Amino acid sequence: MKNIFSIYHPLVIFTYIVSALAFAMLTFNPVYVILSFYIGSLYSIYLLGIKKYISTLKFGVVLFIVVAIANPMFNHQGLTVLFYNPWDNPITLEAFAYGLSSGGMLVSIFIWFNCYNGLINNDKFMYLFGRILPTIALMLSMIMKWVPVTKNRISIINNSQKSLGLGVNMGTKKQKINRCIRVTSILMSWSLEDSIETADSMKARGYGCTKRTSYSVYKWGTHDIISMFIISLLVIVNGVLILGGYSTYEYYPTFSGNLFGVANLFAYGLYIILLAYPLLLEGKEEIVWKLLKYRT
Structure with a gap:
């Protein structure tokens, strides 16, 4: 192995x-x-x-x-x-x-x-620090996950925009700028919505309690x-x-x-x-x- x-x-x-x-x-x-x-x-x-x-x-x-x-x-x-x-x-x-x-x-x-x-x-x-520092551990875990997730989301958004003929590399300079702004706006909306859902989900599951189990x-x-x-x-x-x-x-x-x-x-x-x-x-x-x- x-x-x-x-x-x-x-x-x-x-x-x-x-x-x-x-x-x-x-x-x-x-x-x-x-x-x-x-x-x-x-x-x-x-x-x-x-x-x-x-x-x-x-x-x-x-x-x-x-x-x-x-x-x-x-x-x-x-x-x-x-x-x-x-x-x-x-x-x-x-x-x-x-x-x-x-x-x-x-x-x-x-x-x-x-x-x-x-x-x-x-x-x-999370296994190492989730019980000791639950809030900080969750924040650091989300930060470390944010970069690869964001790259993947940008790729998904770009591909969807290209399929509609609205790719960021298409059109005039003004159109490219507007399309970049659109991609950024979609990405921010998606990220904020995901953050809210994550926070609500963790709160509903009692994250931060003194007694909690680990997935693994x-x-x-x-x-x-x-x-x-x-x-x-x-x-x-x-x-x-x-x-x-x-x-x-x-x-x-x-x-x-x-x-x-x-x-x-x-x-x-x-x-x-x-x-x-x-x-x-x-x-x-x-x-x-x-x-x-x-x-x-």
């Missing part, structure tokens, strides 16, 4: 993905940034396919370029001056490198959120307990190593920090194991499956 990690308990999955996101934000060490981007990319492609990954990466590349260029333009710290801009401000190598690292970190975060969408659906999210009941198994222990241990050890300064790398006023010491390599190895844990599970299952086939 592809993506066996998705059948694990929602708390195990949520702990893993939040840990990956948190560590992606904790350090600007270039090695950590590259590892987060590379492993996140592999897992995103495995979960959602290359097309979805490329569509996410397109926006990420634009963001990366903007940050990489903007930082040296507005931040003039650093001792290695590359050249001066038209306003006689120095463009330094350190500021440019920091911009690259910042841009890479932001792209990695987008990719890991893409993995989050592939692992955590609304049902799992997730039970802890041996594999969940083992994985939760391993992930928690890796999170603690990686957190201690990062907060203890083993990932520290300074860009200003000049580059300083050991990227490839023995302790650094040990920290990188544990970080790789944490991020690649679901892929390692998939590899283990594949090996076990092939061995069983070979024996039979």
Whole structure:
């Protein structure tokens, strides 16, 4: 079965993905940034396919370029001056490198959120937070669902308008503008009506009461307990190593920090194991499956 990690308990999955996101934000060490981007990319492609990954990466590349260029333009710290801009401000190598690292970190975060969408659906999210924070959980669940639902509705409206000869790409410029306004108006009306129906439905079902059940009941198994222990241990050890300064790398006023010491390599190895844990599970299952086939 592809993506066996998705059948694990929602708390195990949520702990893993939040840990990956948190560590992606904790350090600007270039090695950590590259590892987060590379492993996140592999897992995103495995979960959602290359097309979805490329569509996410397109926006990420634009963001990366903007940050990489903007930082040296507005931040003039650093001792290695590359050249001066038209306003006689120095463009330094350190500021440019920091911009690259910042841009890479932001792209990695987008990719890991893409993995989050592939692992955590609304049902799992509501299971985790519906009892603790029912109102906030419902709002966040609706927000996360809003983007794909809206895209689908726009496609439905456009197709229906085309069948009537009123497509947004047909006619003069004035007609196109009027038809875009019509599509937007239909979409807003549809969304508002759906929101009202959802609110009334949830109220009628007693949503927000202290005692409520979940649509799906997730039970802890041996594999969940083992994985939760391993992930928690890796999170603690990686957190201690990062907060203890083993990932520290300074860009200003000049580059300083050991990227490839023995302790650094040990920290990188544990970080790789944490991020690649679901892929390692998939590899283990594949090996076990092939061995069983070979024996039979």
